[in-house]
Amino acid sequence: MTSYWCDGVRNVSMNEICRRAGASKPGVYREFGSEDGLMDAAVEHYRTTMIGPLLELLASDQPFAEVLERLLLFITEPSSKPAGCLLAELRSAPGRLGPLTAARVDSVAEELRNAYETWFRRALARGEADTMISPDLATHFIDTQLTTVLLQMALGGEPHLVRAQAELAFSALTRGA
Amino acid sequence: MTSYWCDGVRNVSMNEICRRAGASKPGVYREFGSEDGLMDAAVEHYRTTMIGPLLELLASDQPFAEVLERLLLFITEPSSKPAGCLLAELRSAPGRLGPLTAARVDSVAEELRNAYETWFRRALARGEADTMISPDLATHFIDTQLTTVLLQMALGGEPHLVRAQAELAFSALTRGA
DNA sequence: AACAATAAATACCAACTAGTACGAAAATGT
DNA sequence: ACATTTTCGTACTAGTTGGTATTTATTGTT
DSSP states (O other): OGGGGTTOSSSSOHHHHHHHHTOOHHHHHHHHSSHHHHHHHHHHHHIIIIIHHHHHHHHSSSOHHHHHHHHHHHHHSGGGHHHHTHHHHHHTSTTSSOHHHHHHHHHHHHHHHHHHHHHHHHHHHTTOSOTTSOHHHHHHHHHHHHHHHHHHHHTTOOHHHHHHHHHHHHTTTSTTO | OGGGGTTOSSSSOHHHHHHHHTOOHHHHHHHHSSHHHHHHHHHHHHIIIIIHHHHHHHHSSSOHHHHHHHHHHHHHSGGGHHHHTHHHHHHTSTTSSOHHHHHHHHHHHHHHHHHHHHHHHHHHHTTOSOTTSOHHHHHHHHHHHHHHHHHHHHTTOOHHHHHHHHHHHHTTTSTTO
């Protein structure tokens, strides 16, 4: 039910959602309270579905380059398309989000950034990353680049081209290794 | 009149635009025909205002690194905020654009990509860029990274941090030089 | 000064939005 | 088997959207 979101994020109305779900409008409102509540639930669903595997990947003990490759394959594979872009879309359209959704998006984003930071620090400790790059900058950089990948995929970019660009960008992190 | 656009792009309605402009609604429709026409005119205005200087910068005869630095300063300076993000916003929200606007956005985007490509080829010829990177990939890469910078600025990112990330990304192009 | 022609704005349209009041139906307790 | 409560959907707000028909004001001409 929650998964019917990913056709667009802000491009779909409550009426349309209820129609597609086959549920009555008051039913949806009884279940989720408001549009904000529905979005919040959708983000939570997205978190467990998509962010979970991603965090696992980031926490795995393999070399930086290998994790990166798997990561890029994971977020650029066509099957990721439906829900893969939700967080990226929501983060690039703040202001029109309800308070619940905004808070949850922030929470997920911070969780991700923490995972990026420990990932990069581990790479540093192993000598797999350029020591001239501050972990803070690297964290934001990883976040930005991965978000960009998701947005490009959401806009229908070619997986190969998107991946090639991302690999090029990430090569900046491992240059001095 | 056209400049009243930049508070948001898809976040503002015709009613609101007319109200802010102090013009009557039929007046605006007589002038621009439709919402699509107004958007088209806004993009054209944006092209001459913002893209012009940018193309000049790209075509200048200075070293790659210097052009890049000026470019980043230009698109991350606070004064660029109002209109600076228009193209990036429109490109990340296709599908809800009218045919005129869509065509014009495509046209401007292609114009930019051509400029990026000749810029990179010149850098290659001068030995300022990594010869292992295909001009096609580099073109898309530059396009993607600059769009990302504009989007980050539109979302209120810190200019220093945004610039630092961009410099890190672009360092991948000049690595083998 | 009276009248025709044109410009522009008020007031409207149908279709949509998020959200709900209320009656009907179904499940429940006795 | 009946009464009560609880679930559930039709039908409805109130407001906004892009877009326009009609009326009002302004102008030029005689």
